[in-house]
Amino acid sequence: xxxxxxxxxxxxxxxxxxxxxxxxxxxxxxxxxxxxxxxxxxxxxxxxxxxxxxxxxxxxxxxxxxxxxxxxxxxxxxxxxxxxxxxxxxxxxxxxxxxxxxxxxxxxxxxxxxxxxxxxxxxxxxxxxxxxxxxxxxxxxxxxxxxxxxxxxxxxxxxxxxxxxxxxxxxxxxxxxxxxxxxxxxxxxxxxxxxxxxxxxxxxxxxxxxxxxxxxxxxxxxxxxxxxxxxxxxxxxxxxxxxxxxxxxxxxxxxxxxxxxxxxxxxxxxxxxxxxxxxxxxxxxxxxxxxxxxxxxxxxxxxxxxx
Amino acid sequence: xxxxxxxxxxxxxxxxxxxxxxxxxxxxxxxxxxxxxxxxxxxxxxxxxxxxxxxxxxxxxxxxxxxxxxxxxxxxxxxxxxxxxxxxxxxxxxxxxxxxxxxxxxxxxxxxxxxxxxxxxxxxxxxxxxxxxxxxxxxxxxxxxxxxxxxx
Numbered sequence: 001x002x003x004x005x006x007x008x009x010x011x012x013x014x015x016x017x018x019x020x021x022x023x024x025x026x027x028x029x030x031x032x033x034x035x036x037x038x039x040x041x042x043x044x045x046x047x048x049x050x051x052x053x054x055x056x057x058x059x060x061x062x063x064x065x066x067x068x069x070x071x072x073x074x075x076x077x078x079x080x081x082x083x084x085x086x087x088x089x090x091x092x093x094x095x096x097x098x099x100x101x102x103x104x105x106x107x108x109x110x111x112x113x114x115x116x117x118x119x120x121x122x123x124x125x126x127x128x129x130x131x132x133x134x135x136x137x138x139x140x141x142x143x144x145x146x147x148x149x150x151x152x153x154x155x156x157x158x159x160x161x162x163x164x165x166x167x168x169x170x171x172x173x174x175x176x177x178x179x180x181x182x183x184x185x186x187x188x189x190x191x192x193x194x195x196x197x198x199x200x201x202x203x204x205x206x207x208x209x210x211x212x213x214x215x216x217x218x219x220x221x222x223x224x225x226x227x228x229x230x231x232x233x234x235x236x237x238x239x240x241x242x243x244x245x246x247x248x249x250x251x252x253x254x255x256x257x258x259x260x261x262x263x264x265x266x267x268x269x270x271x272x273x274x275x276x277x278x279x280x281x282x283x284x285x286x287x288x289x290x291x292x293x294x295x296x297x298x299x300x301x302x303x304x305x306x307x
Numbered sequence: 308x309x310x311x312x313x314x315x316x317x318x319x320x321x322x323x324x325x326x327x328x329x330x331x332x333x334x335x336x337x338x339x340x341x342x343x344x345x346x347x348x349x350x351x352x353x354x355x356x357x358x359x360x361x362x363x364x365x366x367x368x369x370x371x372x373x374x375x376x377x378x379x380x381x382x383x384x385x386x387x388x389x390x391x392x393x394x395x396x397x398x399x400x401x402x403x404x405x406x407x408x409x410x411x412x413x414x415x416x417x418x419x420x421x422x423x424x425x426x427x428x429x430x431x432x433x434x435x436x437x438x439x440x441x442x443x444x445x446x447x448x449x450x451x452x453x454x455x456x457x458x459x
Contacts, residue, residue, distance in 0.1 A: 008326035011333055044391060052404065057351035103352065110351045114400035123352040124340075155329055159336055166340045171356035173344055178360040191363035191440060196395075198438040198447070202371035203386040203398050214440065
């Protein structure tokens with residue numbers, strides 16, 4: 001096989017339609033529940049004085065903020081399209097629509113003087129999934145006939161995986177660019193954790209449970225910083241195969257848990273592991289879970305007892 | 308020509324164009340994702356991901372609001388009363404902006420309206436608190452920037 005053929009085989013591995021469908025259902029459910037949870041917050045943000053508005057992203061060409069009514073309508077449309085996204089209903093329309101609505105609402109959320117980095121990767125993944133054949137299986141409009149393994153299911157997942165690893169590499173590059181290796185050797189990370197804890201105290205909130213580590217074990221922080229930076233820089237190893245991905249994803253998720261327990265900064269999409277689903281055969285987890293549930297169902301327990 | 312062969316000819320333009328198209332899409336995605344780093348410009352959804360990247364001094368100051376009872380006792384106000392949000396990043400940026408734009412009195416008045424439901428609060432003070440991590444990080448120095456009365 002030619003070099004180009006091998007590259008294409010890696011870019012678009014033939015995988016079952018159920019894999020991308022499982023990821024569509026899980027990520028679509030997350031994005032919809034997230035919007036429901038943020039419904040009140042986004043409406044409150046829209047009610048602020050326009051002087052605080054600093055438009056970003058797809059809203060950067062609109063000088064005035066969206067009204068509360070517009071935000072409410074967009075939220076409702078995004079939630080409804082999210083339900084359709086999960087169900088795989090008219091996916092060629094609802095898939096891109098859900099991603100586009102998220103793009104607008106995410107831009108709006110970050111347009112008030114503080115760029116939030118919780119939603120970037122989710123929107124990129126929704127855009128890739130929304131433009132793919134993610135509803136060929138496990139959708140209300142899906143064909144009942146078995147779908148063969150195909151590169152058109154593997155390619156979007158490869159793109160999503162590339163996007164995931166690049167976000168971490170970029171985060172490492174930002175640290176090296178802004179602070180250099182003193183990000184590791186100095187007390188930068190310790191000071192960031194102390195900063196977050198102090199901010200929470202000022203705002204009447206409790207600091208994270210492990211925030212006091214900055215006072216207890218200050219010598220530990222250069223080691224933690226070095227580990228975090230290396231993990232981010234080597235993120236592309238996760239593209240080498242499932243074992244590499246597992247070996248990288250476990251410590252990176254521990255890093256996110258560390259961020260939560262020292263700073264109360266919760267990157268839900270990453271900390272819950274959803275950002276890493278494109279690396280794995282998720283459909284097998286779903287099928288195994290389904291088998292387990294069927295095995296544990298009352299009718300089965302009865303038949304086991306009868307046997 | 309048999310139907311199956313017509314549907315999927317082995318060396319059709321389409322079968323070569325698809326791998327090429329996939330490669331182009333991949334290159335475009337990678338370029339788009341790294342473009343903020345090349346331009347050093349953060350945005351949404353393409354970002355430089357600069358979270359906790361900058362240098363951070365061990366001495367840090369924050370502007371926030373606190374309540375005072377009629378007898379002068381300090382009452383801690385919740386993040387919702389202080390900034391009408393549950394997000395500390397948004398709350399911090401709101402105070403920072405108000406200080407930078409000389410809008411502290413206006414912000415104080417907004418907080419005083421929200422503090423009306425906070426029972427015993429008679430006065431709202433906007434204060435700057437300075438923490439020094441090299442000393443006791445839980446014991447800041449406090450400077451009052453402005454204050455306003457809570458209407459009853």
